[in-house]
Amino acid sequence: MQPNSAVLFSTARALALCLSLSFCWFGFVPVSARAVTIPGLYNTGVDGSGALLAAGAVDPHYRLIQSPDIGAPGPNAIVINEGWPIAPAASGPWLANGPSSKWIGPMASQTSGNAAGNYIFRQSFDLSGFDPNTVVVTARWSSDNGITEVRLNGVATGLSYDGSFATFSAYFTITNGFENGTNTLDFVVNNAGTSVSPTGLRVEVSGTAELTPPNTPPAILNQPQSLRVFPGDAAAFSVNIRGTAPLVYQWRWNGQNIPGAIARLYLI
Numbered sequence: 001m002q003p004n005s006a007v008l009f010s011t012a013r014a015l016a017l018c019l020s021l022s023f024c025w026f027g028f029v030p031v032s033a034r035a036v037t038i039p040g041l042y043n044t045g046v047d048g049s050g051a052l053l054a055a056g057a058v059d060p061h062y063r064l065i066q067s068p069d070i071g072a073p074g075p076n077a078i079v080i081n082e083g084w085p086i087a088p089a090a091s092g093p094w095l096a097n098g099p100s101s102k103w104i105g106p107m108a109s110q111t112s113g114n115a116a117g118n119y120i121f122r123q124s125f126d127l128s129g130f131d132p133n134t135v136v137v138t139a140r141w142s143s144d145n146g147i148t149e150v151r152l153n154g155v156a157t158g159l160s161y162d163g164s165f166a167t168f169s170a171y172f173t174i175t176n177g178f179e180n181g182t183n184t185l186d187f188v189v190n191n192a193g194t195s196v197s198p199t200g201l202r203v204e205v206s207g208t209a210e211l212t213p214p215n216t217p218p219a220i221l222n223q224p225q226s227l228r229v230f231p232g233d234a235a236a237f238s239v240n241i242r243g244t245a246p247l248v249y250q251w252r253w254n255g256q257n258i259p260g261a262i263a264r265l266y267l268i
Helices: none
Strands: 005-009 014-018 035-037 058-066 076-079 117-126 136-144 147-152 172-174 182-191 200-210 219-222 236-238 240-242 248-253 265-267
Touching: 117 200, 136 182, 182 200
Parallel strands: none
Antiparallel strands: 005 014, 005 248, 035 200, 058 076, 058 117, 117 182, 136 172, 136 200, 147 182, 219 240, 236 265
């Protein structure tokens, strides 16, 4: 089964959203705006004011959503202790902490390390009130071992890192794939090998976007796409929109509202 329509409501206007054989496009009149800093994007190892956290503190902005280590399963990401493997300790191979970020990991002590496998660190940030079509996020990172994938809202960006943990990567920018409301940025860090060894992540990130002007009617930036799946498999439909909050979604099937289907994402 595939829903064939959805409706987006604002306080004053409604837009029909068409799927399947029909296709609707709703544009909007450009409004001059100025890019401002996006709140909620934080470097690793800092508090809400950007000050460096103490070793062993829980990073309030990053969560460990996947961990192969049964001794450090998450969800907390922890500021790693000073000393080996962090420079300038004797023979410390990792980039030194500060002045704007610190290393985080599954647990504070990395003198022995954590189990091999993929660790996924997630930062969430809210773009409510911003035009997602104008977002520019700039970041650099370091990791032990490599970052095999960077995902925005669960979708691979094509960015990765070879794990040269003595230095930062070059700066990268991400300019598409953002959504109205909550967004997630995931860093998939692979702790290579088959045995316990140190692992950690450093990220320095910032972003700008244009504010959505008041009384901006809802407009569809990315239409949902038709899908073909095998019986029993999941089918996910989503829409990306622009408009002044609050915005309410309602998915429909054969012209009737689907109970509970009132989010940007609809999963069958």
